[in-house]
Amino acid sequence: MVHLQALEDQMASTSLEDNQTTDVEDRKKAREAAKIERELEKKRASKVVITRIARNKRKCVTSVYGLENFDIDLKKAAKTFANKFACGSSVVKNNQGNDEIVVQGDVSDDLEEFIPATWKNVPEDNIEFVEDKKSRK
Structure with a gap:
């Protein structure tokens, strides 16, 4: 009779421990799912x-910023732009200290079409075009 009571107590404590471990695992899975959801929302x-x-009279450069948010390697992207448009392209730091790609020449219209065609995870709606003119002194 004593063994039967001890066995029942052990069974009860084991099921409690199993429930606690599944609760912990469920919380971990929920946190991971929330983290993935936040990353998708950020993208x-x-x-x-x-x-x-615009640089001098008829010279200009095109700057591309924000590709790193879509997990695109900037050096490979700069190399791809240089090969596609037959021009110089490099990764530089901007005034805020963030990396951006600078492409020689006015290829902004072509880039608006080329980026979503090359990288499918960049939606066309997320591409924004801004024209910046150099101020005269």
Whole structure:
């Protein structure tokens, strides 16, 4: 009779421990799912900004900012732009200290079509075009 009572107590404590471990595992899975959801929301809200910057008289460069938010390697993207448009392209730090790609020449219209065609995870709605003119002194 004593063994039967001890066995019942052990069974009751084992099921409690199993329930506690599944609760912990469920909480971990919920946190991971929430983290993935936040990352997807961040990607949806992220913008790729293409800026045409006028230099001297007829010279200009095109700046691309925000590709790193879509998990795109900037050096590979700069190399792809240089090969596609037959021009110089490099990764530089902007005034805010963030990396951006600078492409020589006015290729902003072509970039608006080329980026979503090359990288499918960048939606066309998230690409924004800005024209920046150099101020005269």
